[in-house]
Amino acid sequence: MGVTFMVYSLAWGSALALMASGLSLYYSVSKVANFAHGSYVSMGLLAYLLAIAFAHWGSKITGFGIDHYAIFNISNLWALIPAFLVAGLVSLASFAGIFWPLMKRGATPLQLLVASIGLMFVLRFLMYIVAGSMNWITLWTPGSTTYHILGVRITLAEILSFVLLALVAGLIALLETKTLIGVSLRAIASNPSLAEASGIDSFKVQALAWFLGGGFAGLGGVLMFIFTGPPGGRPIVELGWMNLLSIFAAAVLGGLGSFYGTIIAALILGIAFNQAAAWFTIYLNVSSSLALLIPFGITLLTLLFFPQGLAGINWRKLVNKIRITRVEEEVVRR
Amino acid sequence: MNIISFLVTYLSVAAVYALLAISMNIDYGWAGIPDFGKAAFIAAGGIAAAIVATRIVPPLMLHMHPANPSKLSFFTYYNGKILPAITAHPIDTWIVFIISILLGGIIAAGFAVIFSYPAIRLKEDYLAIALLMAAQIVWLFLRVYTPIMGGTMSMTLPSPSFKPIARALFHSTSPSAIDAAKALFLWGLVGVFLYYAEKQMNSPFGRMLRMVRDDEYAAAALGKNVARARLESLIVASFLAGVAGAVYVLIHFSSVNPDYFMPDLTFFVLTLVLVGGVGNNIGSIIGALLIALLYRASYIFGTSLGFSWGSYLYYMIIGLAILITIFVRPNGILPEKPVRTPAWDVYALVRGKQPWFLRRILMRGRGKVNTGEKSE
Numbered sequence: 001m002g003v004t005f006m007v008y009s010l011a012w013g014s015a016l017a018l019m020a021s022g023l024s025l026y027y028s029v030s031k032v033a034n035f036a037h038g039s040y041v042s043m044g045l046l047a048y049l050l051a052i053a054f055a056h057w058g059s060k061i062t063g064f065g066i067d068h069y070a071i072f073n074i075s076n077l078w079a080l081i082p083a084f085l086v087a088g089l090v091s092l093a094s095f096a097g098i099f100w101p102l103m104k105r106g107a108t109p110l111q112l113l114v115a116s117i118g119l120m121f122v123l124r125f126l127m128y129i130v131a132g133s134m135n136w137i138t139l140w141t142p143g144s145t146t147y148h149i150l151g152v153r154i155t156l157a158e159i160l161s162f163v164l165l166a167l168v169a170g171l172i173a174l175l176e177t178k179t180l181i182g183v184s185l186r187a188i189a190s191n192p193s194l195a196e197a198s199g200i201d202s203f204k205v206q207a208l209a210w211f212l213g214g215g216f217a218g219l220g221g222v223l224m225f226i227f228t229g230p231p232g233g234r235p236i237v238e239l240g241w242m243n244l245l246s247i248f249a250a251a252v253l254g255g256l257g258s259f260y261g262t263i264i265a266a267l268i269l270g271i272a273f274n275q276a277a278a279w280f281t282i283y284l285n286v287s288s289s290l291a292l293l294i295p296f297g298i299t300l301l302t303l304l305f306f307p308q309g310l311a312g313i314n315w316r317k318l319v320n321k322i323r324i325t326r327v328e329e330e331v332v333r334r
Numbered sequence: 335m336n337i338i339s340f341l342v343t344y345l346s347v348a349a350v351y352a353l354l355a356i357s358m359n360i361d362y363g364w365a366g367i368p369d370f371g372k373a374a375f376i377a378a379g380g381i382a383a384a385i386v387a388t389r390i391v392p393p394l395m396l397h398m399h400p401a402n403p404s405k406l407s408f409f410t411y412y413n414g415k416i417l418p419a420i421t422a423h424p425i426d427t428w429i430v431f432i433i434s435i436l437l438g439g440i441i442a443a444g445f446a447v448i449f450s451y452p453a454i455r456l457k458e459d460y461l462a463i464a465l466l467m468a469a470q471i472v473w474l475f476l477r478v479y480t481p482i483m484g485g486t487m488s489m490t491l492p493s494p495s496f497k498p499i500a501r502a503l504f505h506s507t508s509p510s511a512i513d514a515a516k517a518l519f520l521w522g523l524v525g526v527f528l529y530y531a532e533k534q535m536n537s538p539f540g541r542m543l544r545m546v547r548d549d550e551y552a553a554a555a556l557g558k559n560v561a562r563a564r565l566e567s568l569i570v571a572s573f574l575a576g577v578a579g580a581v582y583v584l585i586h587f588s589s590v591n592p593d594y595f596m597p598d599l600t601f602f603v604l605t606l607v608l609v610g611g612v613g614n615n616i617g618s619i620i621g622a623l624l625i626a627l628l629y630r631a632s633y634i635f636g637t638s639l640g641f642s643w644g645s646y647l648y649y650m651i652i653g654l655a656i657l658i659t660i661f662v663r664p665n666g667i668l669p670e671k672p673v674r675t676p677a678w679d680v681y682a683l684v685r686g687k688q689p690w691f692l693r694r695i696l697m698r699g700r701g702k703v704n705t706g707e708k709s710e
Contacts, residue, residue: 033459035466102660109458111660113368114608117601118656125643125650132643245470248463256459287478296467303460304452 004153005278006271011158012227013270014165017263018220019243020250021168022213026091028189028257029209031109032099035116037217037247038240039123040087044218045225045239046130047086051079053134063135072144072157072226083222084215091214092207094119100203120241127237139236141229157226164219165263172212172259181205189257231289246273249295253302255309265310269295342513344626349520350578350586351622355606356527356615357574362604363613363670364540365567366547368458370600371449371465374472375572377595378445379438379579381476384483384590386434387491392416395426403484417492424495431494434580442576445472446568454568455561469597476592483590493588516585523581524619527574531615534570541673543567544613602629605652608659611666620667625655 023037049070053061056069070076098115107115131137144157175182184205187195196202221239231242250269254261277291306313354376361367369375389400396419401412420426449468453461476482483489497507500515534540545553546563554560583590602625610621628651636647659666 033462098657107660107664110366110368111664113458113462114604114656115660117604118653118660121601121649121653122657123653125646125653128643128646128649129641132641132646135642137642245467248467252460252463289474290478292474293471296471299467300452300464303456303464307456307460 005274007152007154007158008227009271009274010267011161011270012224012274013267014161015220015223015227016243016246016250016270017165017266018161018168018223019217019240020220020247020254020266021172021259021262022091022216022220023247023251024213024254024257024259024262025172025216026095026206026209026213027251028259029185029192029206030095030099030103031257032112032116033109033248033256034099035113035244036094036120036123037213038238038242038244039120039127040091040214040217041221041224041240041243041247042127042237043090043123043240044083044087044215044221045236046127046136047218048079048083048222049136050130050134051082052076055079061134064139066134066136067140067142070142072142072155072160074145074156077160080219080222083218087218087221088211088213088215090123091217092211094123095207095210100206124237124241128235131235131237137235137237138233139230141226144226155226157223161223164223168216169260169263181208185209245292246295249299252299253309255311258309258311261309261311269298272298336510339510339513342510342517344630346513346517346520347586347630348623348626349517349524350582351603351606351626352524352619353520353527353578353581354575354603355610355618355622356524356531357571357578358603358607359613359615359618360531360534360574361567361571362607363618364535364543364547365564366458367564367568368462369465369568369571370462370597370604371445371468372575372600372603373469373595373597374445374449374465375442375575376579376582376599376603377469377472377476377592378442378572378576379434379581380583380590380595381482382438382441382576383430383434383491383580383583384489386430386437387420388412388416388489390433390437391420391426391430395429396420402481403489404480408484413490417490420492421495424498427492427494430492431580431584434584435577438576438580439573440576442572442579443569446572447565450565450568454565466597466600469595469600473592473595473597476595483592486592488589488591490589491584491587493584520581520585527578528615528619530574535615536673539566544673601656602652605655607666609655609666611668611670613670614666614668617666617668624667625652628655 019037019041022040023034027033049066052070053066059065059069061069098119099112102112102115128137144155146153146155147159148154172182176186177183181204184195184200185208187198187200188202188205192202217240224243225236225239230236230239234242246269250266251257251262253269254263254265272294273291276294277288280286280291281288302309354372357375358369358372361369384403388403392398392400396416398416398419401408401416403412420430445468449465450461453464477486479485496512496515496519499519500507500511503515503518504511542553542558542563545556546558546560550560553563579595583594587594606621606625607618608621609625610619611617629648632647632651633645636644638644639647
């Protein structure tokens with residue numbers, strides 16, 4: 001396995017981590033398994049493409065023409081900001097307009113799940129209007145600037161996905177420890193009724209989590225599109241939907257609702273998925289889309305053996321157990 | 335366009351949707367399981383139909399070699415030899431149909447056990463995710479793995495022949511008579527599903543499922559095995575979904591293609607149940623009739639708009655139907671009815687809570703009728 005491929009797998013995993021950690025962030029406070037999360041991913045991508053199209057208004061930007069301008073280089077980096085904002089605002093609007101009123105009415109988790117599906121279809125249709133009128137329904141990946149550092153081929157998108165993931169992880173760490181609203185976020189995640197009783201504005205805190213979560217999903221969507229293009233040759237609007245499986249796999253493996261667990265799980269999945277995809281095409285001669293079996297299998301095993309995910313495992317206890325068994329073995333040997 | 339022929343075609347489409355909706359109503363409506371893997375269980379019917387038509391019936395009934403869809407020579411052999419041989423006799427097409435629905439149900443029940451086993455004891459969210467993944471994997475697998483239904487190329491299937499039925503019923507074999515016979519047969523099948531579902535719903539099994547749905551802890555405290563009840567409801571529903579899936583490919587499409595079983599299909603079926611009424615079988619059928627009409631209308635309207643996104647208008651219709659139902663009428667058009675049991679009948683007799691048309695008969699000679707409302 002080349003270093004280049006390893007870097008690619010990790011970068012893919014980082015993009016997945018951005019998308020999945022967004023889901024985890026608001027799941028931890030609102031407990032909504034949101035199937036519309038994939039739509040926020042595609043929204044981010046469409047906002048990126050639209051921003052670039054507006055910057056080059058008048059040139060040939062419809063159809064495959066956008067691929068020429070949307071190449072991921074330093075001068076196009078600013079377009080990530082609209083991607084973050086649009087995805088975040090759509091996410092915030094869906095929370096404030098749909099999930100919060102439903103929660104106030106005492107909707108069951110099942111009703112929230114189903115509502116998220118309805119939202120997903122509506123958002124998907126709105127995106128089809130945008131993508132259809134710009135003639136962008138099928139696009140190839142525009143690619144990215146490539147650098148050679150110490151003999152390793154690395155693209156700007158790969159560098160940026162590491163940088164963004166580090167930034168996001170750091171930002172959330174600072175938010176959750178240093179600011180009042182971040183501490184309230186953790187309070188609501190661990191005990192919602194106690195948090196509300198002590199005077200925390202639940203709506204404001206949850207809205208922040210949804211905004212950030214949707215925004216991260218949008219960033220991850222742009223990067224994922226640069227890496228893989230539309231998965232399985234589907235329309236670009238379904239980018240998020242086709243990645244939803246991996247997003248949920250990462251979220252479940254990390255322990256649904258655990259931010260850092262999800263990031264680590266996504267990186268693990270990135271390596272496993274891409275290795276399997278390469279393996280399937282090279283040795284078994286079957287389509288690489290079947291590599292989705294890996295996230296699926298990992299999720300099923302997680303649910304079967306440790307449903308709390310990576311975050312639920314008591315690592316210290318596990319390490320101690322291993323240490324104790326080693327000591328016991330030595331005792332037996334003597 | 336002839337209004338009668340449109341109505342007949344619409345009724346047979348709606349009947350297929352009603353079959354799918356009744357199977358969804360059993361696990362989503364009664365047991366409260368977010369069965370987002372319905373597409374996989376419907377696909378089981380498609381798998382069964384493809385296997386029966388290519389590999390089981392030719393050696394069994396026609397003394398021909400089974401066909402392998404992954405080979406290049408498949409289409410000349412299958413379309414040229416096997417299909418004409420099966421469709422030559424109406425009985426053979428019905429044998430294909432009957433073996434397919436049975437095998438489809440069995441495969442679907444097996445899928446249900448395998449896919450739900452890891453998550454059946456966990457919260458709804460986890461079960462929903464696991465089942466959705468199962469649907470996506472089955473779809474991708476069918477696209478990639480050609481020996482089952484030949485990958486993404488559509489494979490024609492021997493649709494059961496309605497000619498003899500049309501001749502016996504209407505004394506003609508014109509296309510409209512055949513369509514009418516088809517619609518009649520499909521609604522008969524809906525009747526069978528409805529009878530079975532109503533019987534199950536009012537049995538102790540059905541009451542246990544509702545109890546598990548409404549209060550898991552109370553059910554566990556009364557000695558019900560919650561995980562087992564959920565698994566059983568999923569198996570029953572998936573068996574029906576497999577049967578409905580075989581009907582879906584053999585009669586509705588008369589061909590099979592993995593893209594018929596895209597995971598979106600699940601949510602379409604879910605919409606039928608939600609709009610019609612969760613936990614009410616008649617409601618599911620009404621939902622199927624309504625949404626089939628809306629779906630068709632939105633498709634015709636969307637494609638006539640002339641925009642490249644017009645054909646996606648049905649996403650909007652389905653999404654809005656789900657959201658409006660959840661907000662305005664969470665129980666659907668027809669809400670769930672109370673269970674009919676002997677005990678309930680006695681209670682109704684005592685409190686006078688019978689349906690209006692029975693009140694007169696039951697209360698005859700009792701003097702004052704107690705309407706059940708508490709009077710001051």
